[in-house]
Amino acid sequence: MIDLGRQDMDPSRRRVLGAGLFSVALTIPGWPDVIGRAEAVQAGRISRIGMNEVDMVIAMTERVSDLDDQFGGRHARPMAASFMVNTVAAYLRADAPEPVRQAMLSAASDLLYLTGYMAVDEGLHGLAQRYYVKALELAGAAEDHLTYCTTLRGMSVQAVDLGHGAKAMQLADAAAAASPQAGPRMRAFLAGQQAHTAAQTGDRVGAMRYIREAEAAMDRAESRSAPFGSYDPSSLNYHISQVRYELGDVSGAVEAMQQSDRLRFGVYRRARVRHRATLAERQLEIGHLEAACATWSQALDDYPMVQSGRADDRVRIMFGLLRPHLKNPTARDLYDRARGIAPPSLVG
Template sequence: MENCERLGPENLFPQRRLFMGVGLFSVAVGIPNWLDVAGRMEAVQSRTVSRIGMPDVDMVKKMTDQFEELYGQFGGRRSRPMAARFLANTVVPYLHADAFDGVRKAMLSAASLLSYLTGWMAVDEGLHGLAREYYAKGLELASAGADHLTYCRVLRGMSVQAADLGHGEIAVRLANAAAATSAEAGPRMSAFMAGQQAHSFAVAGEKSSALRSIMETERAVDVAESGSGSFGGYGPATLAYHAAQVRYALGDVSGSIESLKLYFQLRGPSETQVSGIRFQLMLAERQLELGHLEAACATWSEVLDKYPAMHSGRVDRRVRAISRLLLPYTSNGLARDISERSRHLSRAA
């Protein structure tokens, strides 16, 4: 099997022309709704490689689930290379194979979700340009496969990326585009979208819109929790995380800490290991920001116990920052111990 991870990003897929020629985040910024994109999409051209059926689609979906589980446990460095190779060497040829129309659309949808997930993993590694390309491809494939759900999920993922990089205005436009695309969705998906809108508005400094959106998220979660079904694992724990992000972006550090603690009280077994460690690192940094040194060190200590099993760029960067953040506290024995542990583990990683 060809190891495409040794190649440059331009070789991740055969037929480079299938990528949209876009800048960072610009795919959806100028595309407010599904129909505008769908009307301009060219169908993915078929080549006679082989004939595929629904068992092939099911296999791609199951492999995507496996990659997502692997990422959730260990991080993007471990899972993305495998997902990228599978996408390039197995899924792309399927897109050129003979198939009935229903099978082809299902394969396009499955490929879109895998491309989105691979982009999400690239964000975890800090490879934002590469993530942009996977997201762009995910939008194209979702549109060609008439998969509204994955289409808006990719838009939301792009908004998460923009918000985490501090691009508030772009994050808002992407989150709004995702919400508009999913306007007919049920309450849990509405919460999934509104929570990201709230965070984006807060990063953009739009306080009233952020508070309105987080209230919409709360109402949607209440409705969803009274019923059945799920989307994207969104529930009370994720709501607490979004509330923490909104509060922090609006300057309420203490409230953000309260919401993060609530997240840890509410998170269930489906919450991923990587997310939990990332949010603990956020919590420790914010505890230190308020001068709660012992609390911050206790939180960091829990993280460092789990850190050796991680392969996450975002976790790596925050662990490396610990010793720098603790420099003003070198006279404190607990702080020195945590600083030394973080440096040692960072070198080992």
């Protein structure tokens, strides 16, 4: 039996957060009965599960993902960990028909991937790796290529953000190789990451080839449908910005990040804070102090509602970059405003 990360939660917090998570589930019409079955499985009163339990795990994962997008991983990850330890682990031990067992493995692997992603957001990189590896194990057991590829790509994103370009490229290539029949949106999702990692390793030719592939795949995907919540033109423009920046085109990176910001759906508050702060850093890098301050100010509008280690990192960087410019009234006003919002530990 796979250990689903019991080290991540102490028993008292599991009880409290478990109750909080179930209150989220109560917003799903018709689900109290399913929650009752979940509690019965935990207590050992039910030893066999069906597709209702699978559907519950899928729905709960979607709702935790929504909370993560809006409020950051620091709030949402403990809820996911509690649900995993208290409910999903019991489901994986329960008897089930083979199709149900496969579907539960797949649903659990997706929840593990999401929990690893949120651990990255908190800066808990070792814990994130453990969740990602377990997600790969369960996705493989479920023959779930989508979650397997998505998890490998997530590991690549973690590696490239930490500056490990060669490892990130290896993981991005592995994700692409594991999904030979990917549709156009998935292909854009994978090729965009390959482009970023290639650029970080200095492979200009490869980076431009992959970004063109991502753009062509996105065009095909958008001509068919534009499902909310998946890789979209905003995400693609983020990758274009990252590629341009890694290849030394800071002005081009600013332009693409601005386009990404214009296209981003409003619910993605955490991404909006991080990416606007990154945009401001690059605007300052090309000497546009006033524009950078305006963009940082927009990021600060959302920042108090987000509990995210990566957002905190961007605010810490902002304070450092502003200090040499405090004689400028706009920079000074922004600095003073940020000091009233951010935790003192970030001011430095």
